[in-house]
Amino acid sequence: MKKLIIFIVALSLIACRSTKTKLSISKNELAGTWQWISKTGGFAGKTIQASQTGNHIILKISSTLFEKYENGKRIFAQPYNVLKDKSIRATDSIPMLVFKSGEKQSFEVVNDSLLIYDECFDCYQNIYIKK
Structure with a gap:
């Protein structure tokens, strides 16, 4: 009976482990300055071009920090990791900015494009080009 309990506990621990794993994609692949081109999504699946909005959005990504600037003003800055994790977009684990x-x-x-997907239904896919 004791062996059965140990087996069940061990099996439970294995089943409950995190699905997050380190990814082979290098942060160097993300590093650099990226200019926003367009976004597609929302309830209607609408595409919005940067030229339509008048907003100039830039991402500055280093190996440790992810920054977002809108019209020259920094609106987001946080440390990040690149992991492979579950997504609402796929059945397999895929690359994630965490x-x-x-x-x-x-x-x-x-190639020279970065596609970033919001992890929610009816959200947006943003396309950036490396500068």
Whole structure:
């Protein structure tokens, strides 16, 4: 009976472990300055171009800090990690930006483009180009 209890406890611990794992994507791939081009999403799936808004949004990403500037004013700055985690967009774990606050965004780097996805339904996908 004692062995059965130990087995059940061990199995429970294994089943409850975190799905977050370190990712092979280097933070160097994200490092740099990125200019916002457009966003798509929302309830209507609308695409909004940066040129339509008059807003100039820049991301400055280092190996430790993620900063967002809107029209020259810093509106967001937090340490971050890159992890592979569950997403509402996929059944498998995918690359995520995980901020110190606990907020998560999934992302993809495709050539000179950075696609960042808000992790909520009817939210936006933002596209940035590396400067």
